[in-house]
Amino acid sequence: MTNSFSTLRKLVAEGLGTALLLAIVIGSGIMGETLAAGNTAIALLGNTLATGAGLVVLITLFGPVSGAHFNPVVTLAFVLRREMSLGLAAGYILAQTVGAVLGVFAAHAMFGQSIMQVSTRLRDGPSLAFSEAVATFGLLATILGCMRFKPDFTPIAVGLYITSAYWFTASTAFANPAVTIARSLSDTFAGIAPSSVALFVAAQCVGAVLAVIVFRWLLSQQTTANTIKAEVEL
Template sequence: MERFSVLRRLVAEGLGSALLLAVVVGSGIMGERLAGENVAIALLGNTLATGAALVVLIWVFGPISGAHFNPAVTLVAALRRDMPLRLASVYPLAQIAGAVLGVWVAHAMFGEQILQVSTKLRAGGSQAFSEAVATFGLVATILGAARFRPDSTPMAVGLYITAAYWFTASTSFANPAVTIARSLSDTFAGIAPSSAPAFILAQIVGALIAAGVFGWLLRAEKTS
Protein backbone atom coordinates (compact mmCIF):
# COMPACT_ATOMS: atom_id res chain seq x y z
CA MET A 1 0.00 0.00 0.00
CA GLU A 2 1.36 3.43 -0.96
CA ARG A 3 1.96 5.98 1.75
CA PHE A 4 -0.18 9.12 1.75
CA SER A 5 0.09 12.22 3.90
CA VAL A 6 -2.25 12.78 6.83
CA LEU A 7 -3.90 15.63 4.93
CA ARG A 8 -4.62 13.41 1.92
CA ARG A 9 -6.02 10.70 4.19
CA LEU A 10 -8.32 13.15 5.93
CA VAL A 11 -9.50 14.62 2.65
CA ALA A 12 -10.17 11.10 1.36
CA GLU A 13 -12.23 10.26 4.46
CA GLY A 14 -14.15 13.52 4.21
CA LEU A 15 -14.78 13.30 0.48
CA GLY A 16 -15.74 9.64 0.64
CA SER A 17 -18.15 10.33 3.51
CA ALA A 18 -19.65 13.24 1.58
CA LEU A 19 -20.25 11.13 -1.51
CA LEU A 20 -21.72 8.32 0.60
CA LEU A 21 -24.24 10.62 2.25
CA ALA A 22 -25.09 12.31 -1.05
CA VAL A 23 -26.02 8.83 -2.29
CA VAL A 24 -27.91 7.81 0.86
CA VAL A 25 -29.99 10.98 1.09
CA GLY A 26 -30.25 11.65 -2.64
CA SER A 27 -31.45 8.15 -3.49
CA GLY A 28 -33.91 8.35 -0.60
CA ILE A 29 -35.39 11.55 -2.00
CA MET A 30 -35.52 10.15 -5.52
CA GLY A 31 -37.00 6.88 -4.34
CA GLU A 32 -39.71 8.58 -2.35
CA ARG A 33 -40.63 10.91 -5.22
CA LEU A 34 -40.87 8.12 -7.78
CA ALA A 35 -42.39 5.36 -5.65
CA GLY A 36 -45.89 6.80 -5.48
CA GLU A 37 -46.04 6.47 -1.67
CA ASN A 38 -44.88 2.84 -1.85
CA VAL A 39 -42.36 2.83 0.99
CA ALA A 40 -40.99 -0.61 0.10
CA ILE A 41 -40.07 0.52 -3.42
CA ALA A 42 -38.52 3.71 -2.08
CA LEU A 43 -36.45 1.72 0.40
CA LEU A 44 -35.37 -0.71 -2.31
CA GLY A 45 -34.06 2.13 -4.46
CA ASN A 46 -32.30 3.64 -1.44
CA THR A 47 -30.78 0.25 -0.60
CA LEU A 48 -29.43 -0.62 -4.03
CA ALA A 49 -27.89 2.80 -4.55
CA THR A 50 -26.19 2.78 -1.14
CA GLY A 51 -24.80 -0.75 -1.45
CA ALA A 52 -23.46 -0.12 -4.94
CA ALA A 53 -21.92 3.22 -3.99
CA LEU A 54 -20.16 1.70 -0.98
CA VAL A 55 -18.38 -0.82 -3.18
CA VAL A 56 -17.14 1.90 -5.53
CA LEU A 57 -16.17 4.34 -2.78
CA ILE A 58 -14.15 1.72 -0.90
CA TRP A 59 -12.39 0.75 -4.13
CA VAL A 60 -11.51 4.39 -4.82
CA PHE A 61 -10.58 5.67 -1.36
CA GLY A 62 -9.44 2.46 0.34
CA PRO A 63 -5.85 2.65 -0.91
CA ILE A 64 -5.56 6.23 0.37
CA SER A 65 -7.23 6.28 3.78
CA GLY A 66 -8.61 2.79 4.35
CA ALA A 67 -12.09 4.06 3.42
CA HIS A 68 -13.52 3.89 6.91
CA PHE A 69 -16.13 6.65 6.46
CA ASN A 70 -17.27 5.56 9.93
CA PRO A 71 -16.03 6.53 13.43
CA ALA A 72 -16.98 3.08 14.74
CA VAL A 73 -14.73 1.41 12.18
CA THR A 74 -11.95 3.86 13.01
CA LEU A 75 -12.36 3.09 16.72
CA VAL A 76 -11.94 -0.62 16.04
CA ALA A 77 -8.89 0.01 13.87
CA ALA A 78 -7.31 2.06 16.66
CA LEU A 79 -8.04 -0.57 19.30
CA ARG A 80 -6.48 -3.23 17.06
CA ARG A 81 -3.45 -0.94 16.53
CA ASP A 82 -4.03 -0.98 12.80
CA MET A 83 -3.55 2.80 12.74
CA PRO A 84 -1.88 5.38 15.01
CA LEU A 85 -4.07 6.73 17.80
CA ARG A 86 -3.29 10.33 16.83
CA LEU A 87 -4.58 9.73 13.29
CA ALA A 88 -7.60 7.81 14.55
CA SER A 89 -8.54 10.72 16.79
CA VAL A 90 -8.97 13.09 13.82
CA TYR A 91 -10.57 10.71 11.32
CA PRO A 92 -14.05 11.13 12.87
CA LEU A 93 -13.87 14.90 12.42
CA ALA A 94 -13.31 14.49 8.69
CA GLN A 95 -15.96 11.79 8.46
CA ILE A 96 -18.64 13.84 10.23
CA ALA A 97 -17.82 17.06 8.36
CA GLY A 98 -17.86 15.21 5.04
CA ALA A 99 -21.11 13.42 5.86
CA VAL A 100 -22.88 16.69 6.70
CA LEU A 101 -21.56 18.24 3.49
CA GLY A 102 -22.90 15.26 1.54
CA VAL A 103 -26.37 15.78 3.01
CA TRP A 104 -26.32 19.42 1.94
CA VAL A 105 -25.18 18.41 -1.56
CA ALA A 106 -28.11 16.00 -1.83
CA HIS A 107 -30.53 18.70 -0.72
CA ALA A 108 -29.13 21.11 -3.30
CA MET A 109 -29.37 18.54 -6.11
CA PHE A 110 -33.06 17.96 -5.43
CA GLY A 111 -34.04 21.57 -4.79
CA GLU A 112 -34.60 20.99 -1.09
CA GLN A 113 -33.91 23.53 1.63
CA ILE A 114 -30.23 23.11 2.44
CA LEU A 115 -30.42 23.45 6.22
CA GLN A 116 -32.90 21.05 7.77
CA VAL A 117 -33.51 19.16 11.00
CA SER A 118 -35.20 15.77 10.77
CA THR A 119 -38.55 15.11 12.44
CA LYS A 120 -38.50 11.37 11.68
CA LEU A 121 -38.53 9.52 15.00
CA ARG A 122 -36.72 6.20 15.11
CA ALA A 123 -37.18 5.49 18.80
CA GLY A 124 -37.47 2.36 20.92
CA GLY A 125 -35.28 -0.41 22.22
CA SER A 126 -35.74 -2.56 19.12
CA GLN A 127 -34.37 0.21 16.91
CA ALA A 128 -31.28 0.69 19.09
CA PHE A 129 -30.74 -3.07 19.33
CA SER A 130 -30.98 -3.27 15.55
CA GLU A 131 -28.17 -0.73 15.29
CA ALA A 132 -25.98 -2.76 17.64
CA VAL A 133 -26.61 -5.87 15.51
CA ALA A 134 -26.06 -3.97 12.25
CA THR A 135 -22.75 -2.50 13.41
CA PHE A 136 -21.59 -5.81 14.86
CA GLY A 137 -22.21 -7.40 11.47
CA LEU A 138 -20.48 -4.60 9.60
CA VAL A 139 -17.33 -4.84 11.71
CA ALA A 140 -17.44 -8.64 11.48
CA THR A 141 -17.65 -8.34 7.69
CA ILE A 142 -14.70 -5.96 7.52
CA LEU A 143 -12.46 -7.97 9.87
CA GLY A 144 -13.31 -11.32 8.32
CA ALA A 145 -12.87 -10.15 4.75
CA ALA A 146 -9.65 -8.32 5.58
CA ARG A 147 -8.26 -11.44 7.26
CA PHE A 148 -9.07 -14.00 4.58
CA ARG A 149 -9.96 -12.19 1.34
CA PRO A 150 -8.82 -8.56 1.55
CA ASP A 151 -9.47 -7.85 -2.13
CA SER A 152 -13.13 -8.73 -1.61
CA THR A 153 -13.67 -6.27 1.25
CA PRO A 154 -15.39 -3.55 -0.85
CA MET A 155 -17.85 -6.03 -2.30
CA ALA A 156 -18.42 -7.73 1.04
CA VAL A 157 -19.22 -4.43 2.78
CA GLY A 158 -21.55 -3.30 0.00
CA LEU A 159 -23.41 -6.61 0.02
CA TYR A 160 -23.68 -6.67 3.80
CA ILE A 161 -25.15 -3.16 3.99
CA THR A 162 -27.57 -3.99 1.17
CA ALA A 163 -28.81 -6.96 3.20
CA ALA A 164 -28.79 -5.11 6.52
CA TYR A 165 -31.09 -2.39 5.18
CA TRP A 166 -33.74 -5.12 5.08
CA PHE A 167 -33.06 -7.44 8.00
CA THR A 168 -32.71 -4.72 10.66
CA ALA A 169 -35.64 -2.70 11.99
CA SER A 170 -33.54 0.48 11.84
CA THR A 171 -32.48 0.02 8.17
CA SER A 172 -28.86 -0.28 9.31
CA PHE A 173 -27.28 3.14 9.78
CA ALA A 174 -24.34 1.33 11.48
CA ASN A 175 -22.30 4.54 11.51
CA PRO A 176 -22.21 7.47 13.98
CA ALA A 177 -21.19 9.98 11.29
CA VAL A 178 -24.07 8.85 9.07
CA THR A 179 -26.46 9.12 12.01
CA ILE A 180 -25.39 12.67 12.83
CA ALA A 181 -25.60 13.78 9.21
CA ARG A 182 -28.98 12.16 8.59
CA SER A 183 -30.40 14.03 11.59
CA LEU A 184 -29.91 17.14 9.44
CA SER A 185 -32.20 15.90 6.66
CA ASP A 186 -35.98 15.94 7.02
CA THR A 187 -36.34 13.54 4.11
CA PHE A 188 -36.85 9.81 3.58
CA ALA A 189 -33.44 8.94 5.07
CA GLY A 190 -33.66 11.26 8.07
CA ILE A 191 -33.56 10.55 11.79
CA ALA A 192 -34.77 12.94 14.48
CA PRO A 193 -31.93 14.33 16.63
CA SER A 194 -33.67 12.95 19.73
CA SER A 195 -33.33 9.42 18.30
CA ALA A 196 -29.68 9.79 17.32
CA PRO A 197 -27.92 9.33 20.70
CA ALA A 198 -29.37 5.85 21.25
CA PHE A 199 -28.35 4.86 17.72
CA ILE A 200 -24.80 6.13 18.21
CA LEU A 201 -24.38 4.41 21.57
CA ALA A 202 -25.68 1.14 20.14
CA GLN A 203 -23.35 1.43 17.15
CA ILE A 204 -20.31 1.87 19.38
CA VAL A 205 -21.35 -1.04 21.59
CA GLY A 206 -21.92 -3.28 18.58
CA ALA A 207 -18.53 -2.34 17.13
CA LEU A 208 -16.71 -3.01 20.40
CA ILE A 209 -18.37 -6.39 20.85
CA ALA A 210 -17.46 -7.36 17.29
CA ALA A 211 -13.86 -6.24 17.85
CA GLY A 212 -13.62 -8.46 20.92
CA VAL A 213 -15.34 -11.49 19.43
CA PHE A 214 -13.50 -11.43 16.12
CA GLY A 215 -10.21 -10.48 17.74
CA TRP A 216 -10.45 -13.88 19.43
CA LEU A 217 -12.11 -15.79 16.61
CA LEU A 218 -9.60 -14.79 13.93
CA ARG A 219 -6.53 -15.48 16.07
CA ALA A 220 -4.91 -18.60 14.66
CA GLU A 221 -3.58 -21.24 17.03
CA LYS A 222 0.19 -21.65 17.16
CA THR A 223 1.37 -25.01 15.91
CA SER A 224 4.31 -26.79 17.52
Protein backbone atom coordinates in the same frame (compact mmCIF):
# COMPACT_ATOMS: atom_id res chain seq x y z
CA MET B 1 -4.26 0.56 5.55
CA THR B 2 -1.59 1.91 3.24
CA ASN B 3 1.07 4.29 4.56
CA SER B 4 2.19 5.59 1.15
CA PHE B 5 -0.11 8.63 1.23
CA SER B 6 0.30 11.72 3.40
CA THR B 7 -1.96 12.33 6.39
CA LEU B 8 -3.60 15.24 4.58
CA ARG B 9 -4.49 13.06 1.60
CA LYS B 10 -5.90 10.39 3.91
CA LEU B 11 -8.09 12.95 5.71
CA VAL B 12 -9.32 14.43 2.43
CA ALA B 13 -10.11 10.94 1.15
CA GLU B 14 -12.11 10.15 4.30
CA GLY B 15 -14.02 13.43 4.13
CA LEU B 16 -14.71 13.27 0.40
CA GLY B 17 -15.66 9.59 0.48
CA THR B 18 -18.05 10.09 3.38
CA ALA B 19 -19.56 13.15 1.68
CA LEU B 20 -20.25 11.14 -1.47
CA LEU B 21 -21.71 8.31 0.61
CA LEU B 22 -24.19 10.66 2.29
CA ALA B 23 -25.06 12.28 -1.02
CA ILE B 24 -25.95 8.80 -2.24
CA VAL B 25 -27.94 7.88 0.88
CA ILE B 26 -29.95 11.09 1.05
CA GLY B 27 -30.25 11.66 -2.69
CA SER B 28 -31.46 8.14 -3.43
CA GLY B 29 -33.90 8.42 -0.52
CA ILE B 30 -35.38 11.60 -1.98
CA MET B 31 -35.52 10.13 -5.48
CA GLY B 32 -36.98 6.85 -4.25
CA GLU B 33 -39.72 8.53 -2.24
CA THR B 34 -40.57 10.85 -5.14
CA LEU B 35 -40.88 8.07 -7.71
CA ALA B 36 -42.49 5.47 -5.43
CA ALA B 37 -45.77 7.42 -5.16
CA GLY B 38 -46.27 6.48 -1.53
CA ASN B 39 -44.98 2.91 -1.74
CA THR B 40 -42.46 2.79 1.11
CA ALA B 41 -41.10 -0.61 0.10
CA ILE B 42 -40.18 0.65 -3.38
CA ALA B 43 -38.62 3.80 -1.92
CA LEU B 44 -36.54 1.72 0.49
CA LEU B 45 -35.49 -0.64 -2.29
CA GLY B 46 -34.18 2.25 -4.36
CA ASN B 47 -32.39 3.70 -1.36
CA THR B 48 -30.88 0.28 -0.57
CA LEU B 49 -29.56 -0.54 -4.03
CA ALA B 50 -28.01 2.88 -4.53
CA THR B 51 -26.29 2.79 -1.14
CA GLY B 52 -24.92 -0.74 -1.52
CA ALA B 53 -23.65 -0.10 -5.06
CA GLY B 54 -22.18 3.24 -4.07
CA LEU B 55 -20.28 1.70 -1.17
CA VAL B 56 -18.60 -0.83 -3.47
CA VAL B 57 -17.35 1.96 -5.74
CA LEU B 58 -16.31 4.36 -2.96
CA ILE B 59 -14.39 1.73 -0.97
CA THR B 60 -12.64 0.55 -4.13
CA LEU B 61 -11.71 4.13 -5.03
CA PHE B 62 -10.61 5.49 -1.66
CA GLY B 63 -9.47 2.29 0.04
CA PRO B 64 -5.88 2.46 -1.27
CA VAL B 65 -5.57 6.04 0.01
CA SER B 66 -7.13 6.06 3.48
CA GLY B 67 -8.52 2.58 4.03
CA ALA B 68 -12.01 3.95 3.23
CA HIS B 69 -13.36 3.81 6.77
CA PHE B 70 -16.08 6.46 6.21
CA ASN B 71 -17.27 5.50 9.68
CA PRO B 72 -16.08 6.49 13.18
CA VAL B 73 -16.69 3.01 14.62
CA VAL B 74 -14.54 1.44 11.91
CA THR B 75 -11.81 3.88 12.85
CA LEU B 76 -12.41 3.03 16.53
CA ALA B 77 -11.93 -0.64 15.70
CA PHE B 78 -8.50 0.09 14.19
CA VAL B 79 -7.55 1.98 17.35
CA LEU B 80 -8.68 -0.90 19.56
CA ARG B 81 -6.65 -3.28 17.40
CA ARG B 82 -3.63 -0.96 17.84
CA GLU B 83 -3.38 -0.44 14.11
CA MET B 84 -3.98 3.33 14.23
CA SER B 85 -2.84 6.17 16.48
CA LEU B 86 -5.33 8.19 18.50
CA GLY B 87 -4.25 11.40 16.78
CA LEU B 88 -4.86 10.08 13.29
CA ALA B 89 -8.12 8.48 14.41
CA ALA B 90 -9.36 11.82 15.76
CA GLY B 91 -8.56 13.41 12.40
CA TYR B 92 -10.42 10.63 10.57
CA ILE B 93 -13.51 10.99 12.74
CA LEU B 94 -13.60 14.76 12.29
CA ALA B 95 -13.17 14.43 8.53
CA GLN B 96 -15.88 11.77 8.35
CA THR B 97 -18.37 13.84 10.33
CA VAL B 98 -17.76 17.07 8.42
CA GLY B 99 -17.84 15.19 5.12
CA ALA B 100 -21.11 13.48 6.05
CA VAL B 101 -22.81 16.80 6.80
CA LEU B 102 -21.54 18.34 3.57
CA GLY B 103 -22.81 15.31 1.65
CA VAL B 104 -26.30 15.85 3.09
CA PHE B 105 -26.18 19.51 2.06
CA ALA B 106 -25.08 18.49 -1.44
CA ALA B 107 -28.03 16.10 -1.78
CA HIS B 108 -30.46 18.81 -0.70
CA ALA B 109 -28.95 21.20 -3.25
CA MET B 110 -29.21 18.65 -6.07
CA PHE B 111 -32.93 18.24 -5.45
CA GLY B 112 -33.64 21.94 -4.96
CA GLN B 113 -34.44 21.62 -1.27
CA SER B 114 -33.54 23.85 1.66
CA ILE B 115 -29.91 23.21 2.52
CA MET B 116 -30.44 23.46 6.28
CA GLN B 117 -33.02 21.01 7.62
CA VAL B 118 -33.77 19.16 10.85
CA SER B 119 -35.36 15.73 10.64
CA THR B 120 -38.69 15.02 12.32
CA ARG B 121 -38.53 11.26 11.72
CA LEU B 122 -38.40 9.58 15.14
CA ARG B 123 -36.54 6.28 15.35
CA ASP B 124 -36.78 5.27 18.99
CA GLY B 125 -37.14 2.19 21.18
CA PRO B 126 -35.08 -0.78 22.37
CA SER B 127 -35.76 -2.82 19.25
CA LEU B 128 -34.18 -0.18 17.00
CA ALA B 129 -31.24 0.21 19.37
CA PHE B 130 -30.68 -3.55 19.32
CA SER B 131 -30.98 -3.48 15.53
CA GLU B 132 -28.21 -0.89 15.32
CA ALA B 133 -25.96 -2.94 17.59
CA VAL B 134 -26.55 -6.03 15.43
CA ALA B 135 -26.08 -4.08 12.19
CA THR B 136 -22.80 -2.58 13.37
CA PHE B 137 -21.54 -5.87 14.77
CA GLY B 138 -22.18 -7.47 11.38
CA LEU B 139 -20.49 -4.64 9.50
CA LEU B 140 -17.34 -4.93 11.61
CA ALA B 141 -17.46 -8.71 11.30
CA THR B 142 -17.55 -8.33 7.52
CA ILE B 143 -14.61 -5.94 7.48
CA LEU B 144 -12.46 -7.88 9.95
CA GLY B 145 -13.19 -11.20 8.28
CA CYS B 146 -12.29 -9.85 4.84
CA MET B 147 -9.11 -8.25 6.19
CA ARG B 148 -8.09 -11.63 7.57
CA PHE B 149 -9.01 -13.88 4.67
CA LYS B 150 -9.83 -11.93 1.49
CA PRO B 151 -8.90 -8.23 1.56
CA ASP B 152 -9.62 -7.63 -2.13
CA PHE B 153 -13.23 -8.67 -1.59
CA THR B 154 -13.87 -6.05 1.12
CA PRO B 155 -15.62 -3.44 -1.09
CA ILE B 156 -18.07 -5.97 -2.49
CA ALA B 157 -18.61 -7.65 0.88
CA VAL B 158 -19.38 -4.38 2.64
CA GLY B 159 -21.73 -3.27 -0.14
CA LEU B 160 -23.56 -6.58 -0.05
CA TYR B 161 -23.77 -6.62 3.73
CA ILE B 162 -25.24 -3.11 3.95
CA THR B 163 -27.69 -3.97 1.16
CA SER B 164 -28.94 -6.94 3.16
CA ALA B 165 -28.85 -5.13 6.52
CA TYR B 166 -31.16 -2.41 5.19
CA TRP B 167 -33.80 -5.14 5.04
CA PHE B 168 -33.10 -7.54 7.89
CA THR B 169 -32.78 -4.88 10.62
CA ALA B 170 -35.67 -2.83 12.00
CA SER B 171 -33.53 0.31 11.92
CA THR B 172 -32.45 -0.07 8.26
CA ALA B 173 -28.82 -0.35 9.40
CA PHE B 174 -27.34 3.10 9.85
CA ALA B 175 -24.34 1.39 11.54
CA ASN B 176 -22.33 4.62 11.43
CA PRO B 177 -22.25 7.53 13.92
CA ALA B 178 -21.20 10.12 11.30
CA VAL B 179 -24.00 9.00 9.00
CA THR B 180 -26.47 9.08 11.88
CA ILE B 181 -25.53 12.63 12.90
CA ALA B 182 -25.65 13.87 9.32
CA ARG B 183 -29.00 12.24 8.60
CA SER B 184 -30.50 14.16 11.51
CA LEU B 185 -29.98 17.24 9.34
CA SER B 186 -32.24 15.98 6.56
CA ASP B 187 -36.03 15.99 6.91
CA THR B 188 -36.39 13.45 4.11
CA PHE B 189 -36.99 9.73 3.68
CA ALA B 190 -33.57 8.82 5.11
CA GLY B 191 -33.65 11.25 8.04
CA ILE B 192 -33.57 10.61 11.77
CA ALA B 193 -34.77 13.01 14.45
CA PRO B 194 -31.97 14.56 16.54
CA SER B 195 -33.55 13.14 19.69
CA SER B 196 -33.01 9.61 18.32
CA VAL B 197 -29.33 10.08 17.46
CA ALA B 198 -27.78 9.39 20.88
CA LEU B 199 -29.46 5.99 21.20
CA PHE B 200 -28.34 4.94 17.72
CA VAL B 201 -24.75 6.08 18.24
CA ALA B 202 -24.49 4.34 21.64
CA ALA B 203 -25.79 1.08 20.16
CA GLN B 204 -23.40 1.36 17.21
CA CYS B 205 -20.42 1.78 19.55
CA VAL B 206 -21.48 -1.24 21.59
CA GLY B 207 -21.86 -3.39 18.48
CA ALA B 208 -18.46 -2.32 17.16
CA VAL B 209 -16.59 -3.00 20.41
CA LEU B 210 -18.23 -6.42 20.75
CA ALA B 211 -17.24 -7.27 17.18
CA VAL B 212 -13.60 -6.35 17.84
CA ILE B 213 -13.54 -8.50 20.98
CA VAL B 214 -15.26 -11.51 19.43
CA PHE B 215 -13.32 -11.52 16.18
CA ARG B 216 -9.97 -10.90 17.86
CA TRP B 217 -10.54 -14.27 19.53
CA LEU B 218 -12.29 -16.02 16.65
CA LEU B 219 -9.76 -15.14 13.96
CA SER B 220 -6.62 -15.69 16.03
CA GLN B 221 -4.56 -18.74 15.21
CA GLN B 222 -3.76 -21.10 18.06
CA THR B 223 -0.23 -22.43 18.17
CA THR B 224 -0.21 -26.14 19.03
CA ALA B 225 2.61 -28.40 20.14
CA ASN B 226 2.58 -30.13 16.73
CA THR B 227 2.84 -26.79 14.94
CA ILE B 228 5.84 -25.78 17.07
CA LYS B 229 7.50 -29.14 16.43
CA ALA B 230 6.98 -28.81 12.69
CA GLU B 231 8.44 -25.31 12.67
CA VAL B 232 11.51 -26.48 14.62
CA GLU B 233 12.06 -29.39 12.22
CA LEU B 234 11.92 -27.03 9.24
